[in-house]
Amino acid sequence: MLEVRAATREDRDDVVRVMASAFDDDPVTRWLVPEGRSLVPLFRAHLGTANAHAQSVDVAVADGVAVGAAIWQEPGYRVSTWRQLAAIPAYARALGRHLGRGATVESVMHRARPHEEFWYLAGVGAVRRGEGIGSAMLRHRLDRVAGPAYLESSKQENISLYERFGFEQRDPIRVPGGPELWPMWRKG
Numbered sequence: 001m002l003e004v005r006a007a008t009r010e011d012r013d014d015v016v017r018v019m020a021s022a023f024d025d026d027p028v029t030r031w032l033v034p035e036g037r038s039l040v041p042l043f044r045a046h047l048g049t050a051n052a053h054a055q056s057v058d059v060a061v062a063d064g065v066a067v068g069a070a071i072w073q074e075p076g077y078r079v080s081t082w083r084q085l086a087a088i089p090a091y092a093r094a095l096g097r098h099l100g101r102g103a104t105v106e107s108v109m110h111r112a113r114p115h116e117e118f119w120y121l122a123g124v125g126a127v128r129r130g131e132g133i134g135s136a137m138l139r140h141r142l143d144r145v146a147g148p149a150y151l152e153s154s155k156q157e158n159i160s161l162y163e164r165f166g167f168e169q170r171d172p173i174r175v176p177g178g179p180e181l182w183p184m185w186r187k188g
Helices: 008-022 027-032 042-048 083-114 133-142 156-165
Strands: 002-006 055-062 065-073 117-127 147-153 180-186
Touching: 002 065, 002 133, 008 042, 008 055, 008 065, 008 117, 008 147, 027 083, 042 083, 042 147, 055 133, 083 180, 117 133, 133 156, 147 156
Parallel strands: 117 147
Antiparallel strands: 002 055, 055 065, 065 117, 147 180
């Protein structure tokens, strides 16, 4: 049976592992971290640096094993300049020579985001596909929050999943020299 709950500090390594596995074939993630390199440092940086204070992280567990995770940011959160600077070493270790690409992706996504406050889905992933884990992760958070939500899908084939939860597609975002992203908005 699948249980979805708020992640605890003790779940951190499992969340990192799940996200690294789930995003292994993701076009944007693999543009940032070349094939053959572990994604664990990238997701460890995501969970432990600039955005850590505003994250609401959920984990899905089946038979005692973490099989899904979702990382949300609360409405209105803005990363301070100090926290951004403090995060650079972790991202430099994770991205290596592609650190500039990471800054480009973040900048392009930030400029495309709506100006109003919203729940931001920074990532949702499952180690097994086609079993409803992603849907359970989305349902868990969206059933508990008020207000709009926003995400950028890095895989076109995931758009239909988000549409089932009321997200509507906006104009695609083209990363200069890189892949495309599909921003999606859900009214509150």
